[in-house]
Amino acid sequence: MYKLPKSEIEEIQRKRLRQIVKYLYENSSFYRNKLRGIDIDEIRSKEDLRKIPFTTKDDIRDNYPFGLICVDFSKIVRFHASSGTTGNPTVVAYTIQDIENWSELCKRCLEIVDVNSNDVVQIAYGYGLFTGGLGFHYGAERLGAKVIPASTGNTKRQIKLMKDLGTTVICCTPSYGLYLAEVAKEEGINPKRDLKLKAGIFGAEPWSENTRRKLEENFVENAYDIYGMSELNGPGVAMECKFKNGLHIWEDHYIVEIIDPNTGEVLEPEEKGEMVVTTLTKEAMPLLRYRTRDITILNDDPCDCGLNHARIMRILGRTDDMLKIRGVCVFPSQIEEIIMKTNGLSPHYQLVADREGVMDKLIVRVEVAEDFKTDRLTDLVNIQNKLEEELKDALGINAVIELVEPKKIPRSEGKAQRIVDLRKIRGLL
Amino acid sequence: MKQISVFLENRPGRLANLLKILKENNIKVFAMGIAEAGNYGIVRLILDNPDRAIEVLRNMNMAVNKSEVIIVSIELLPEVSKVLGEAGINIDYAYTMDGRKVVLKVSDEIKASEVLRNLGMEFIV
Ligand SMILES: [Zn+2]
Numbered sequence: 116m117y118k119l120p121k122s123e124i125e126e127i128q129r130k131r132l133r134q135i136v137k138y139l140y141e142n143s144s145f146y147r148n149k150l151r152g153i154d155i156d157e158i159r160s161k162e163d164l165r166k167i168p169f170t171t172k173d174d175i176r177d178n179y180p181f182g183l184i185c186v187d188f189s190k191i192v193r194f195h196a197s198s199g200t201t202g203n204p205t206v207v208a209y210t211i212q213d214i215e216n217w218s219e220l221c222k223r224c225l226e227i228v229d230v231n232s233n234d235v236v237q238i239a240y241g242y243g244l245f246t247g248g249l250g251f252h253y254g255a256e257r258l259g260a261k262v263i264p265a266s267t268g269n270t271k272r273q274i275k276l277m278k279d280l281g282t283t284v285i286c287c288t289p290s291y292g293l294y295l296a297e298v299a300k301e302e303g304i305n306p307k308r309d310l311k312l313k314a315g316i317f318g319a320e321p322w323s324e325n326t327r328r329k330l331e332e333n334f335v336e337n338a339y340d341i342y343g344m345s346e347l348n349g350p351g352v353a354m355e356c357k358f359k360n361g362l363h364i365w366e367d368h369y370i371v372e373i374i375d376p377n378t379g380e381v382l383e384p385e386e387k388g389e390m391v392v393t394t395l396t397k398e399a400m401p402l403l404r405y406r407t408r409d410i411t412i413l414n415d416d417p418c419d420c421g422l423n424h425a426r427i428m429r430i431l432g433r434t435d436d437m438l439k440i441r442g443v444c445v446f447p448s449q450i451e452e453i454i455m456k457t458n459g460l461s462p463h464y465q466l467v468a469d470r471e472g473v474m475d476k477l478i479v480r481v482e483v484a485e486d487f488k489t490d491r492l493t494d495l496v497n498i499q500n501k502l503e504e505e506l507k508d509a510l511g512i513n514a515v516i517e518l519v520e521p522k523k524i525p526r527s528e529g530k531a532q533r534i535v536d537l538r539k540i541r542g543l544l
Numbered sequence: 545m546k547q548i549s550v551f552l553e554n555r556p557g558r559l560a561n562l563l564k565i566l567k568e569n570n571i572k573v574f575a576m577g578i579a580e581a582g583n584y585g586i587v588r589l590i591l592d593n594p595d596r597a598i599e600v601l602r603n604m605n606m607a608v609n610k611s612e613v614i615i616v617s618i619e620l621l622p623e624v625s626k627v628l629g630e631a632g633i634n635i636d637y638a639y640t641m642d643g644r645k646v647v648l649k650v651s652d653e654i655k656a657s658e659v660l661r662n663l664g665m666e667f668i669v
Binding site: 483484485486487488489490491492495496499517518519520521522523 | 547549551552553558579580581583584585586588602605606607608609611636637649
């Protein structure tokens with residue numbers, strides 16, 4: 116059903132886009148307002164979408180709780196919510212058809228990494244307002260797999276269940292996956308030898324290739340990345356295939372654009388920017404050009420697995436954490452990965468943006484490791500030069516590296532304060 | 545001879561702070577050399593109790609390292625550097641100790657000790 120040629124996917128996209136815009140115009144006062152002055156008959160392709168303003172998380176919060184719903188209240192069968200740190204939570208409503216589509220997409224995600232009806236799937240995502248638990252539950256059940264709705268917590272029992280019921284697929288956050296592996300070892304269980312975990316499906320937080328290596332060395336045969344958010348149904352929006360080189364986004368249900376988060380301009384494929392998603396099949400709360408605040412790169416090249424749905428790269432970070440230096444977007448996660456690979460340094464660092472004359476300047480302050488193994492200045496200078504070079508390669512900008520003494524970078528609640536933008540403080544932006 | 549090296553930021557007061565900690569812990573400084581590169585530097589020290597110094601300084605969250613050096617008298621330095629050079633041993637850095645001695649960090653201190661011993665030269669390891 117979803118293994119379609121590119122041309123057919125694009126045809127479905129165009130058809131569904133026309134339908135959803137018309138549907139929203141007719142059923143949503145919020146979108147009728149947004150679409151004011153736009154001839155909706157002219158919205159026929161992905162390119163035409165650019166005429167429509169963005170929808171933001173604030174739009175959902177400001178219209179809390181029912182303002183974006185465009186079906187009769189009797190048709191709503193579910194609410195999910197993601198918590199905000201301040202103000203109203205982000206509430207999302209579902210119709211029966213929404214749950215049906217969401218389940219289908221979650222099933223696809225499992226299917227493309229060879230999960231089938233013989234598998235025992237343990238779901239260690241939270242069941243409740245959070246969409247993680249139920250999304251995977253529906254997908255796995257639909258495949259005919261054996262579901263263990265373990266939810267989160269009670270780690271020792273999770274491990275016992277894995278062992279006794281012969282779990283073959285674990286679904287949880289990557290950090291909980293690493294923790295499960297650790298606790299298993301403490302319990303005298305070597306997951307790679309004593310458990311049968313052929314796959315782990317890890318989502319709900321950004322993770323790195325480094326983490327994949329750790330998970331595959333200590334926990335599961337294959338670690339896969341999955342992407343989603345409650346505003347877009349939940350998990351199952353995009354999923355890695357067996358080639359582990361980007362996450363296929365289900366383009367018959369979603370249209371993805373990548374924009375410059377500062378200007379709103381749509382970027383070319385291979386350019387890094389904020390992912391903006393238009394939902395094509397949602398009923399209760401469809402969204403046009405929803406700003407996810409997640410930073411990624413879109414890749415529309417054919418994939419070796421044969422799927423023609425475009426891929427997004429791993430989430431690089433959130434727009435909230437982004438620094439713009441001389442027009443280049445810089446994310447703490449990119450710099451962190453490079454620092455972690457460099458011997459003699461601690462993972463504590465701080466990015467300081469400043470301006471020298473008219474030029475932006477990026478200073479990367481890194482603590483040397485407490486047990487740094489050198490008395491020779493040249494070794495430190497080499498570390499510094501290597502870091503400078505690698506940052507130049509990865510980010511395309513010249514950063515100034517400042518090595519600082521251990522514990523000198525201010526911590527708040529145990530976490531280092533990552534970004535200091537002196538340009539803002541000095542009113543230069 | 546054990547030398548300890550401490551990573552310090554190149555800012556006013558950092559060296560004073562280091563010496564204060566050593567003094568408060570009754571650790572005597574016999575020799576000191578500083579090398580700096582931009583915003584940081586390394587302070588190398590010969591102390592009466594290097595192991596305790598490492599413990600004390602690590603407790604203060606300082607980046608500390610231990611290494612082996614040899615010490616020769618300043619009069620012998622021209623001769624010592626010549627024979628080490630001939631033996632293919634590099635002197636990475638050096639600093640003076642109470643005006644009459646020199647602390648040498650060499651590329652291979654075991655080989656260096658052997659060469660100097662064979663030539664009957666006086667040195668401290
Ligand atoms: Zn693929």
